[in-house]
Amino acid sequence: xxxxxxxxxxxxxxxxxxxxxGRSALETQPREPEPGGGTPAAGTRxxxxxxxxxxxxxxxxxxxxxxxxxxxxxxxIAEPAHSVKWIWKEPFERTFPxxxxxxxxxxxxxxxxxxxxxxxxxPPCVRVCPTQATWRRDDGIVMMDWHRCIGCRYCMAAxxxxxxxxxxxxxxxxxxxxxxDFPTRSKGVVEKCTLCEERLAxxxxxACVAACPAKALVFGxxxxxxxxxxxxxxxxFTIRRKPELGTRPAIYYIV
Amino acid sequence: MFEKAxxxxxxxxxWVSGLLVVMxxxxxxxxxxxxxGLAVTGLSRDVTWxxxxxxxxxxxxVAASAVMVVxxxxxxxxxAFGRITILGExxxxxxxxxxMLFIFVDMGQPRRVLNVMLYPTPHSMMFWDMLSLGGYLAxxxxxxxVTLGAERKRVAPPRWIKPVIxxxxxxxxxxxxxxxxxxxxxxxxxxxxxxxLAPRFLASAFAAGPALLILLCLIMRKLTWFDAGRxxxxxxxxxxxxxxxxxxxxxxxxxxxxxxxxxxxxVEHFEYLFLGLGGQAPLVPWMWTSSVLAVASLILLxxxxxxxxxPVLAVICVMVFSSLWIDKGLGLxxxxxxxxxxxxxxxxAPTLTEVLxxxxxWALGCLMVTVFYKITLAVREEVAAS
Ligand code: SF4
Ligand code: SF4
Numbered sequence: 129x130x131x132x133x134x135x136x137x138x139x140x141x142x143x144x145x146x147x148x149x150g151r152s153a154l155e156t157q158p159r160e161p162e163p164g165g166g167t168p169a170a171g172t173r174x175x176x177x178x179x180x181x182x183x184x185x186x187x188x189x190x191x192x193x194x195x196x197x198x199x200x201x202x203x204x205i206a207e208p209a210h211s212v213k214w215i216w217k218e219p220f221e222r223t224f225p226x227x228x229x230x231x232x233x234x235x236x237x238x239x240x241x242x243x244x245x246x247x248x249x250x251p252p253c254v255r256v257c258p259t260q261a262t263w264r265r266d267d268g269i270v271m272m273d274w275h276r277c278i279g280c281r282y283c284m285a286a287x288x289x290x291x292x293x294x295x296x297x298x299x300x301x302x303x304x305x306x307x308x309d310f311p312t313r314s315k316g317v318v319e320k321c322t323l324c325e326e327r328l329a330x331x332x333x334x335a336c337v338a339a340c341p342a343k344a345l346v347f348g349x350x351x352x353x354x355x356x357x358x359x360x361x362x363x364x365f366t367i368r369r370k371p372e373l374g375t376r377p378a379i380y381y382i383v
Numbered sequence: 384m385f386e387k388a389x390x391x392x393x394x395x396x397x398w399v400s401g402l403l404v405v406m407x408x409x410x411x412x413x414x415x416x417x418x419x420g421l422a423v424t425g426l427s428r429d430v431t432w433x434x435x436x437x438x439x440x441x442x443x444x445v446a447a448s449a450v451m452v453v454x455x456x457x458x459x460x461x462x463a464f465g466r467i468t469i470l471g472e473x474x475x476x477x478x479x480x481x482x483m484l485f486i487f488v489d490m491g492q493p494r495r496v497l498n499v500m501l502y503p504t505p506h507s508m509m510f511w512d513m514l515s516l517g518g519y520l521a522x523x524x525x526x527x528x529v530t531l532g533a534e535r536k537r538v539a540p541p542r543w544i545k546p547v548i549x550x551x552x553x554x555x556x557x558x559x560x561x562x563x564x565x566x567x568x569x570x571x572x573x574x575x576x577x578x579x580l581a582p583r584f585l586a587s588a589f590a591a592g593p594a595l596l597i598l599l600c601l602i603m604r605k606l607t608w609f610d611a612g613r614x615x616x617x618x619x620x621x622x623x624x625x626x627x628x629x630x631x632x633x634x635x636x637x638x639x640x641x642x643x644x645x646x647x648x649x650v651e652h653f654e655y656l657f658l659g660l661g662g663q664a665p666l667v668p669w670m671w672t673s674s675v676l677a678v679a680s681l682i683l684l685x686x687x688x689x690x691x692x693x694p695v696l697a698v699i700c701v702m703v704f705s706s707l708w709i710d711k712g713l714g715l716x717x718x719x720x721x722x723x724x725x726x727x728x729x730x731x732a733p734t735l736t737e738v739l740x741x742x743x744x745w746a747l748g749c750l751m752v753t754v755f756y757k758i759t760l761a762v763r764e765e766v767a768a769s
Contacts, residue, residue, distance in 0.1 A: 139405040160768050209427030209729070222725045225648075252570050258509035259498040279421075282509055285430040288571025291723040294431065294491065296422035315420035316491025370420015 172267040173350040174323055175378040176337075177360045178239040180220065183344035192242065192336035192345065193217075196321070199335050200314045203295075212293040213348035215244040215322040215336055223369060224381075236383070242345070244336075245270060245291040245321040246377030253283035253292065262318070268350075268378050277314040288373050292320045320328045329340060351380065384531070387761035388606075388754040394606075400754065402746040409743015412736045413488060415475035421491055423736045429729035430674050430720040435715075439485035440746070441591070441712035443562045444584060446478035447520065448592020450555035451622050452615075459546050463614040470611075471596060472527040475681035479520040481748040488740050495523070508564045515558045522551040527755075535762045536608070559584045566719060574652035574719040577640070584711075585618040585632040591707040593619045594700040601697055609760050613693075620696055628705055633679055634710075641720075656718045661728035665718065669709050676706035 136255040139249070183189070196215050203247035205211045221232060254264050261277035264270050272364050284292045298315045306312065310326065313319055332338075337345045348357035357380075360366070366380040385687035391399075416423050418509035426433050451469035452597045487493055503610035504510050526548055533540040533626050566572065600611040641649040654660050654672045689695050717731050733741075 144514070201609075204555075209429075211428060218725055222727075225726055256509070256569070257765055258504050258507040258513075259502045260504050261493075261498075276495070276498055276502070278494060279493045280489070280509065281431040281491070282484075282565075284505070284570045285566075286429075288569075288724050290389065293428060295420065296426070297420040314492075318491075327684050370571065375570060 129154045134255070136236070136271075142336045165343075166171035171351045173378070174207075174247065175348065175350045175362075175380065176244075176334075176363075177346045177357050177358050177366065177380045177382065178242055179382040180239070181235060181382070182342040184239055185342075186237065186342040188302060189341065189343060192340040195335045195339035199307050199310060200307065201299075201303055201307055201310050202319075204304055205299070205302050210296040212295065212299060213320075215242060217241065218243045220373075225366065226370060226372060227367070239342065241338075241381065243289070243291070243369075244379065245323075246289055246375065246379045249376035249378065250374055252286040252288065252373075252375060256282045256286040258282065265325075268319075269325050271322055272319055273326065274311065274313050274319060275313055277317040279318065281318060283318055288370055288375065289377075292318050294318050323363075333360050384528075384621040384758050384762065385754075386731065388756045388763075389485070391757065392700045395429070395753075395757070397555050399750065402750045402753075405746035406743045406750070409740050409746070410742070412739035416736055416740065417493070421489075423734060425732045425734045425737060427729055427731065429723040429727055430550060430717060430731040432716050432720065433731050434741055435485050435489040437488075437716040438573070438718060438741055439482050440562060440584075441708055442485065442709075442748075443516070443559055444476045444588030444711065445476045445592045446482065446516075447559040447585070447588045448596070449475035449523065449553045451589050451593050451619070451626075452596065453548060453555075454552050457545070458552070460604045462643050464619060465663065467596070467600065467611050467615050469527055469759055470599065470756065472530075473759065474529065474592070474596060474599070474752060475523045476520060477748045477751035477755065478517055479523070479558075480751060482516060483520075483742050484744045484747065485741075488744070491701060492541070503553065507553055508561060508568065512558075512561045512565055515554065515561045519551070519554050519558050520755045522547060522554055526551060528596070531759060531762055534766065537766060559588050566716075571724060572719050573646075573648040575715075577637060583630065583637070586626050586630040587707045587711055589718055590623050591704050591711075592629055593622045594703040597613045597623070597700045598697060599756070600702070601693065603756065603760075607760055609763070616693065616696070617691060620684070620690045620699075623700070624681075624690065625678070625683060629679050630707070631681055634677075651722050652718050655721045656714050660722065663721075663728045663730055665732060666714055667732060670714050673709035673714065676702045677710070680706060688727060 148277035176243050193215055196202070197213075200214060202214050220236045220239050220241050220334050221228065223241050223243055247268055248270065250262055251262075251270050253262050254270060257263075258280060259276050259278055261273045262270065263273075281294055284294060295313055295315045295317055299313050299333070300306075303312065324332075324336075327333065327335065334345070334347050337347045346356055346360060350357060350361075351359065360382070361380060364382045366382050368377040368380055369378070417486060424433065452464045452468050452471035456464040487496065490496060497534075499510065499513055529544050530540045560581045565583045566575035567577070567580045569575060582643060597616055600616055604610045638653065641653055654655075655663070656666050657674075658664070658669050680699050681701045683695065683702075685691050690699065711733075720731070722728050
């Protein structure tokens with residue numbers, strides 16, 4: 129059943145891609161991310177392509193993390209057990225456990241790569257959430273409602289990527305500085321990256337993408353064949369985390 | 384009927400006040416958790432569920448096990464269980480209440496508990512678990528009150544109760560199946576991603592629950608005038624034997640599949656539980672205790688002459704109950720989280736606050752069983768006297 133469903137979805141995606149290709153051929157200008165708030169345009173599937181090597185060239189840079197965590201009021205909690213993270217670095221081998229070669233390339237061995245919520249096409253976190261406090265938008269963003277979350281942490285058990293954080297205590301005292309136009313959270317709720325949906329709604333670029341000096345993060349619309357992400361996916365070999373689980377992540381890594 | 388619970392001797396009141404004290408301490412501990420957040424527990428971003436959810440899982444089993452006295456009596460007309468079916472039902476009511484409390488104390492935002500009903504979400508197994516547990520509680524409450532009420536009036540229970548009882552039988556199976564599905568369907572949690580999880584849950588439930596019921600019968604014989612009789616206790620012991628046999632067999636199947644395939648993500652969880660992983664072995668002594676108790680109790684159970692000796696049986700039941708409590712109430716949940724999706728081995732040890740809250744819920748369960756059983760005995764005494 130899942131194969132035929134995927135086949136169907138694939139065909140549907142193919143059709144819409146064709147339609148989009150026709151449209152973009154007619155347009156004189158390359159398509160930009162849809163600005164303006166409200167519901168995103170149909171035929172939008174946001175994704176990130178990450179180039180770990182470019183990131184490594186920037187050394188110990190943590191600009192994307194710092195900016196993301198500042199604009200989204202993510203608390204800085206030193207204790208690893210209670211830490212809250214939206215985007216962070218993990219060792220390459222731990223990020224791709226099924227990719228064990230025993231002899232990873234020297235330039236990636238033991239090296240960190242950026243990880244964040246994969247905004248899965250088929251997200252188990254959404255499937256299990258008993259209150260729909262976490263849900264998937266048509267443009268692929270897996271969203272969170274911090275006012276509805278009951279803190280059952282079922283989504284944390286279901287996410288196979290460790291992308292979700294729980295507020296084990298009140299996060300507000302741990303904020304280095306507060307960004308007033310973004311909500312802070314209370315204790316007892318789960319949070320994670322929401323792909324800067326508040327910035328997308330205003331037509332602004334993702335905070336992490338804009339902050340990266342190495343241009344290691346590329347954001348764009350997978351449904352648009354002319355987008356930069358699609359062109360990267362065409363020209364470079366990319367992998368996703370744990371593809372065997374059928375979650376279909378929207379975060380791609382160039383290897 | 385409830386007035387019967389407020390008359391009792393000194394021993395009764397000492398026991399009840401003891402339980403109330405534990406519950407009071409637990410309440411204080413919970414208020415602290417409510418104030419600070421779940422940071423007061425030993426849980427972490429890697430091990431997000433611990434003692435609370437594990438206890439929940441174990442007691443769903445105890446609740447489901449009522450079916451082991453209800454089914455023989457109502458479907459096979461096995462008369463010997465007639466006097467104890469209501470004890471099984473009251474045990475189920477108490478256990479389900481404990482389960483609900485274990486879930487409640489685990490919530491980060493308990494004030495929003497109603498959101499589960501305000502936004503019903505059928506694709507979440509938690510929605511179905513809530514329905515099945517709530518339904519089971521209601522069914523058993525109705526059945527127990529109606530049958531006890533009829534007994535008191537010395538009339539046969541109303542006819543409509545029979546279909547309700549019949550419904551409660553598959554319902555009992557459903558509560559533990561859906562509880563297994565909570566863990567069973569999560570991609571990337573290989574320890575739970577095994578089709579035998581629900582059967583394993585049921586087998587362990589049908590061993591631990593009746594073992595507890597045997598112990599309760601023996602205790603009641605010691606402390607009260609009520610004697611369940613030798614026959615039902617023996618029959619319960621046979622049920623425990625078969626269920627324990629299946630439970631150990633199912634665990635062996637799990638071990639074979641994981642260890643023979645040698646797929647790391649399947650082996651690692653067992654490694655963590657039984658040998659230790661990454662230099663961390665907090666559960667190893669527990670898991671070996673559980674295994675030794677399981678095998679030893681099974682050997683004793685399989686010898687009919689031993690199983691029939693009630694003092695020996697009492698010891699066996701304690702062994703069965705403790706073994707399964709460790710296996711399900713500790714290893715199964717925590718073991719599923721280690722190693723983490725990133726391969727991290729994160730230590731989990733419950734804090735004092737957590738242990739106090741758990742003890743408080745246990746005390747409430749004991750109190751409920753005590754009060755319910757006392758009422759039952761008082762009603763029967765009254766009937767016998769008149
Ligand atoms: S990475 Fe995890 S949290 Fe993000 S969408 Fe996928 S399953 Fe959900
Ligand atoms: S913790 Fe919140 S977001 Fe996660 S499953 Fe529970 S209610 Fe949903």
